[in-house]
Amino acid sequence: MKKIFSFYFYIFIFTSFLNAQPEPYVLLISFDGFRWDYSNRGITPDLQKMKDEGVWASSLQPTYPSKTFPNHYSIITGEYTDHHGIIANRFTNPFTGEVYSIGDTSAVRNSKWYLGEPFWTTAERQGIISASYFWPGSEQHLSYRHPTYLKKYDNYRLHKTSVEGVLSWLQLPYAKRPHFITLYFHDTDDKGHKYGPNSPEVNKAIMSLDSVVGYLYNGFNRIGMKDSINVIIVSDHGMTEINPDKIINIQKMLKGFSYKMEGEKPFVLLKPSKDDFDPVFTILKRNENHYKVYRKKDMPEYFHYSQNPFIYPIIIVADLGWSLVNDNWLKSFEHRHPKGNHGYDNHQMDMYGTFIAQGPNFKKGYKTGTVWNIDIYPLLCKIFNIEPRSNIDGKLERIGFILK
Secondary structure (H helix, E strand, O other), X not given: OHHHHHHHHHHHHHHHHHHOOOOOEEEEEEEOOOOOOXXXXXXXXXXXXXXXXXXXXXXXXXXXXXXXXXXXXXXXXOOOHHHHOOOOOEEEOOOOOOEEXXXXXXXXXXXXXXXXXXXXXXXXXXXXXXXXXXXXXOOOOOHHHOOOEEEOOOOOOOHHHHHHHHHHHOOOOHHHOOOEEEEEEOHHHHHHHHHOOOOHHHHHHHHHHHHHHHHHHHHHHHHOOOOOEEEEEEOOOOOEEOOOOOEEEHHHHOOOOOEEEEEOOOEEEEEEOHHHHHHHHHHHHHOOOXXXXXXXXXXOHHHOOOOOOOOXXXXXXXXXXXXEXXXXXXXXXXXXXXXXXXXXXXXXXXXXXXXXEEOOOEOOOEEEOOEEHHHHHHHHHHHHOOOOOOOOOOOHHHOHHHEO
């Protein structure tokens, strides 16, 4: 009897020990527009050190369209674009006429646009404090839809200030300290648009972000947390070269017809009037060159872009490097002369992003193939040992093997 008691006593002690293990720390960092091959240029020693000591995927596949807000929200919710509701950087609710635009602070902070559950909400519901030093969707006005701690987006904030802000959160008393934190930097996206992905300016932006990684790890050393924190670096999409000669003027093609048009050059959404629907589609189909046109109901399943009611009934997908424009966009396009863009078919390699992870929960020196950004949400749930939402599109079995 005494031996049986001793056995169960030790089982109780062991179980209590396991349950008392401290919660992990995860810092999820987005380098906007950091294409899959940017860390292969021999100019990123600190990212290379992360690769050597952690996990490195050959690329990260975005969701469609390969735009900033749709993909950041796919990463943080584990859902395809047409499920989580942010179908573009700018779109209209066709039933009310209300417009969502990333340049409209009021719209960006209005929770009604966001259908998916961000990981910080999942974590907070299960007792994990979270924080965000910028992330699309983190500023939602409903208190239970945003992290405990957050910073409102400031495009001009110094990188050092952002990093020190994260380090200060990690030094809060344990009971108040966030264990999940997001961090965002825009450099490679800005320079990629203006100068193109193969420009010296983009290389400088790449090196600048690499130095941020070095500064961050020096900070971890300073506060004694280098061996305690998991760092995951991702990007929302890649970037491709464009030029003003590769343009298709949709307005000129459809002159005389009545329709609403939205989109962002790599793709266009059209809503013709009832009487003009068939002739508009016929003209677009007949002139199909350097683009593909689909009825919404016929949109290929691999795009996962046909179920949201805000998506217009005709979708035009430009070939890589081509731009779909109207007269007003054309004037702006010719004036600004951008050299790079994204938003194209998310299966094109130029649209693929970056995934690098290092920390106590990840394998060491492990390289894998392409991973999907919708699988990051269930990966985070696994690290924290919490229950994910049941309706997500992400799958742990596609990515969980990178954990120890």
